[in-house]
Amino acid sequence: MVLHMPWNRNLGGSRVQLELADEFQAMGHEVEKFDYYDAFPKTISSLLGKIYRSSFSAKAKAFVQANAHRFDIIDAHQGNLPFSKEELGFKGLLVARSVGLYAFYDEFAHLEKTKWPPKKKRTRIKNWLHSWRSKKGNYECLRSLQTCDLINLPNHDELAYAGDVLGLGEKSFVFPFGLSPQRQQAFAEVIQPAGVRLNNKQVVFIGTWGTRKGSRDWAEIIKSVKAKVCDVRFLFLGSGFSAKFVLEDLNLTANEGIEIIPQFTSDELPNFLSGATVGAFPSYIEGFGFAVLEKLACGLPTVAYDVPGPREMLGNFEENFMVVPGDREGFSNQIVKLLTLEASKYSRLSQRCVEVAQMFCWRKIAQDTLKVYIDFWERL
Structure with a gap:
């Protein structure tokens, strides 16, 4: 499991992979993680995770290149591994995971600018910096969806976008979030x-x-x-x-x-x-x-x-x-x-x-997820 944020159950973004990992392990599989603090062990503030997503992808790439032979499946957040499998030296199943598709969040960012324009100069500067970072982040997210073997999406609106707009519908699947x-x-x-x-x-x-x-x-x-x-x-x-x-x-x-x-x-x-x-x-x-x-x-x-x-x-x-x-x-x-x-x-x-x-049970979702993962992995 690769994610550019702390491996912490109290954070919604990382909680998905963490709780899925619990279920996979209960089924007898081995799961490791490479998270923000593995990439930057001396960092104190977890809020820097979003700022340094690009730097994180370089760290994640190096980790995968050094350890690719140990894994059958790599399940990474969108944008975390915007590289081809050849670049990564990985022959297993490479999954790009969305817990909120980058394009949808980018669309809201544009709505926010027009509907609620910031009044303070400091906020405008902060938003400009965020927009500047997002451009590269969005490119890396799209690239990771293009280079992966399989795309894991949390809702059917994202599935429609992946198919109708990105042309990646054949390798896209919806797996909702759940509770144990x-x-x-x-x-x-x-x-x-x-x-x-x-x-x-x-x-x-x-x-x-x-x-x-x-x-x-x-x-x-x-x-x-x-x-x-x-x-x-x-x-x-x-x-x-x-x-x-x-x-x-x-x-x-x-x-x-x-x-x-x-x-x-x-x-x-x-x-x-x-x-x-x-x-x-x-x-x-x-x-x-x-x-x-x-x-x-x-x-x-x-x-x-x-x-x-x-x-x-x-x-x-x-x-x-x-x-x-x-x-x-x-x-x-x-x-x-x-x-x-x-x-x-x-x-x-x-x-x-x-x-x-x-209806949204992690145990069932984990079983359904792994069934699709293994099916794609066996094709490889």
Whole structure:
């Protein structure tokens, strides 16, 4: 497993390969990883991972060239190995993995520039540097998709893009993200009765505080929901920023029923979600969306923007919990609708949430993934 970020279960990007590795090992296979800290062992800040992606690819190339003979399959993040197999000296199966296709994120970056142009000069300079880096990063991502044997994608929108736009559909496959049976059980054990959750009236969001995750939309969403459900409360988990920063960004105060928890560990999440009523996820672009999947696993009906990733899960409901990206009023109305459900309807919907989450099991996904990997590997 090759990835330009730390091998850390609390990070969504690396968590995919880490938890798949757990399943592969349980099936009797040997798995090693080459991550950001293997490439740069003296680095302290994990945030530099994105900045030095190009440097990481050079380190990853050197590692593969020295160790290629030891591996049958290399599963690398898009852009991490933008080289031909001949350059790498590797004869096994080379996989390029997306946990959010570069082209989709680049499209959002252009939307962000036009819809929310930065006012501060410092932010404009920072964005220019990011754009400059992204050009090379995007080239390396595309190159890695072109030179690999197989492309692993997390949703069907990316599959359509790989086929229709990149012309790489024949070697592209969708494997969603999942939860282990143990993780599913941890969420199931803390689900409280419908009456308790409806009385609690808490809306929960999981994600880093930023434009892509909907930070520019939340102030209006909160105001609109509170106008119709006056005693509603909001919980923001994993913001990455202090409560003071988030509240100032919202132009709100703490006494308005808003709680911000900047950081938490993966094991703490079930308890944080146990008493919540509704999940909310106004993200503009995702690879898949662990934040949606884990809310569903905890029996929380979840409202999201209709974007790649969340569609894979929320499309399995008879009710439509997705709204057009940026439709703050529609998003708020869906939250209010769920907060005011009758207990019996809420209970049935909560159970359906658990059932949908159980459709995404790492054990099954690992088996399906390995079946395709081995099939391609045997052809080689």
